[in-house]
Amino acid sequence: MQITKDIISHVAVLARLRLSSQEEEKYGEQLSSLLDYMDRVQEVSTEEGGVLIQAAGQTHIWREDIPKGESVSLKIVEAFTNKEGALLKVQAIFEDRGREE
Amino acid sequence: MSIQTLHEISEALETKKISSEELVTESLRVIEEKNPNLHAFIEVFDDATAQAREIDRRRRKGEALHPLAGIPIALKDNILVQGKIASAGSRMLQNYRAPYDATVTSRLKEADLVIVGRTNMDEFAMGSSTENSYFGPTKNPWDDARVPGGSSGGSAAAVASGMVPLALGSDTGGSVRQPASLCGISGLKPTYGRVSRSGLMALASSLDQISPCARSVEDLAWLMQVIEGQDPLDATTAILESTSVPSLIPQNVKGLRLGVPKEYFVEGMDEEVKRKVMEAIGKLEQAGAEILEVTLPHTPYALAAYYLIMPAEASSNLGRYDGLRYGYASQDQTLVGSYEQSRSEGFGAEVKRRIMLGTFALSAGYYDAYYKKATQVRAKITQDFDEVWKRVDAVVCPTSPCVAWKLGEKMEDPLAMYLSDIYTLSANLATIPALSVPCGFAHDLPVGLQFMTRRFNEDLLYRLGMTYQSLTDWHRQMPGVIL
Structure with a gap:
């Protein structure tokens, strides 16, 4: 399958990646040739047999919800990249209006 | 140290012929000597x-310790050890410290193995050569101009070069078995659900399995005793006997x-490799195994299905790296x-390439033709194996179509790199256990x-591997690099 520049730009937006024009060109070519190979899955008749997504063949495994104290959660907060005291800082989420996609 | 079996090391520790401090000191000495070149x-x-x-002190006090207590082990950089950096070979997590232990790490610590x-x-286990590490490639202990395989190339090279007797890697499409093959050691991918994935950084969640590397199958089996078993933190782990x-x-x-799948001996395979594998199969036949040709008809589609499913799951799993919660951050407007x-x-x-491929396979308009179709092919591949088990107890085949290749040789050709996983990834797709031994x-x-x-x-794999290693001494060979 031929991956056009438009498809690459669209997929990059979905993937939250910013690609240089050289990267766009390179990934376009590489994905096209990889998908030429991957296209062989279309040859397989799969009308019967279903899909296999859940690998362990198990359903509804539950466990008790037991509180484990603060030690791990505090360490996870510590890893946050931008914070002030106990407050986690992120950029405003309503500022993308003018962004061209 | 490393030419001894774990059982012998364990006995020497118990009878105090050697201390854990001596073992670890020796391990660190070999690392210091060889790591600057091999970068394992x-x-x-x-x-x-x-x-x-501390373990020696407790042993002297007469405390009852686990048989593997005091033995050094290495962990792949995507398995969490509380308080230590776990970078997954990526710039993204270069400074990330694990907030908790992976379940396997807790179990190793409970058994008092020493994580060195x-x-x-x-990077993020995406590769077959360990060249995609942000920190530079690992080299093969048998020839330092060549790759060790991957993605667990560091773990395999560490065991092969005698730095440690044991290591853990992770195997999503062959990432332990293929480097084990290229480095001349033993590697096991357990059944999906045998070992907890809690604390393993996710690549493709329906395929990933933490997997041991060791010098022999016997040693692999000892290590499995420590790490396997049901875990409330991974709902896909099975409740069953160890x-x-x-x-x-x-x-x-x-x-x-034993079934020899005819689809596994086709063009593109190194003739010398094929000869060695056929010799090994002959050895098993001499030892009394019955060898039958079997067919796994969907094998030609396995690589394509795998390289759609794995990037799809990876692109979703790697969505968590947003520059906010942890890891590398670079602020824009x-x-x-x-x-x-x-x-x-x-x-x-490579990570960007797979995120792009996976995002594409899951995107509107292409989902049915690629991702969904691949999961249907995966079901067919699983059914192929179910059919084969009606005729044979196990399948025997090569681990890799080739030996270790030169550094850089496949870096510009993703498909050539992916093809080195052609014999290993079916086991992940079918969630079955698979073992690689040097032959x-x-x-x-x-x-x-x-x-x-x-x-x-897995018991049957141990039986096949241990029997083969009782008949051969390939697993006792050690590389003589830079000694």
Whole structure:
């Protein structure tokens, strides 16, 4: 399958990646040739047999919800990249209006 | 140290002929000597010797310890050890400290194994050569101009070069078996659901399995005793009996039926590798196994299905790296701009390639033709194996179509790189256990023999591997590099 520049730009937006024009060109070519190979899955008749997504063949495994104290959660907060005291800082989420996609 | 079996090391520790401190000191000495060239370890932990000393002290006091207590082990850089950096070979997590232990790490600590460091890997386990590490490639201990395989190339090279007797890697499409084959050691991918994935950084969640590397199958089986078993933190782990201790495994293959899949011996395979694998199969036949040709008709589609499913799951799993919660952050004008900038600067080329491929396979308009179709092909591949188990007890085949290749040789050709996983990834797709053992040399480089069997039948793999290793001494060969 031929991956056009438009498809690459669209997929990059979905993937939250910013690609240089050289990267766009390179990934376009590489994905096209990889998908030429991957296209062989279309040859397989799969009308019967279903899909296999859940690998362990198990359903509804539950466990008790037991509180484990603060030690791990505090360490996870510590890893946050931008914070002030106990407050986690992120950029405003309503500022993308003018962004061209 | 490393030419001894774990059982012998364990006995020497119990009878106090050797101390854990001596073992760890020797391990650190070999690392210091060989790691500057091989680059198997990204980091050696500075508290390993102190831990060993403490275990020795407890042993002297007469405390009952686990048989593997005091033995050094290395962990792949995507398995969490609380308080230590776990970078997954990526710039994204270069400074990320694990907030908790992986379940396997807790179990190793409970059994008092000494974790001496973290080993190099392809970034986020995406690769077959360990060249995709942000921290530079690992080299093959048999020839330092060649790759060790991947993605667990650091773990395999560490064991092969005698730095440690044991290591853990992770195997999503062959990432332990293929480097085990290329480095001349033994590697096991357990059944999906046998070992907890809690604390393993997710690549493709329906395929990933933490997997041990060791010098022999017997040693693999001992290590499995420590790490396997149901875990409330990983709902896909199965509640069932553990695998057997090696002393209970029969050392014969008489009457076992082994299938040789005809689709695994096709063009593109190195002739020398093929010869070595056929010799090994002949050895098993001489020992009383019945060899039958079998067919796995969907094998030609396995690689294509795998390289759609794995990137799809990976692109979703790697969505968590947003430059906010942890890891590399690079701020731009807008929030979306910051996501894009952090990810574009934090991820390497192969990771971006797979995120793009996976995002494409899942995107509107292409989902049915690619991702969904691949999961249907996966079901067919699983059914192929179910059919084969009606005729044979296990399948025997090569682990890799080639021996270790030169550094850089496949870096510009993703498909050529992906094709090196052609014999290993079906076991992940079908969630069955698979074992690689050394079976000789081609072009003076190690060749691996692979066994696969039914889900949760690791005992049979141990029996096949241990019997083969009782008949051969390929697993005792050591590389003589830079000695």
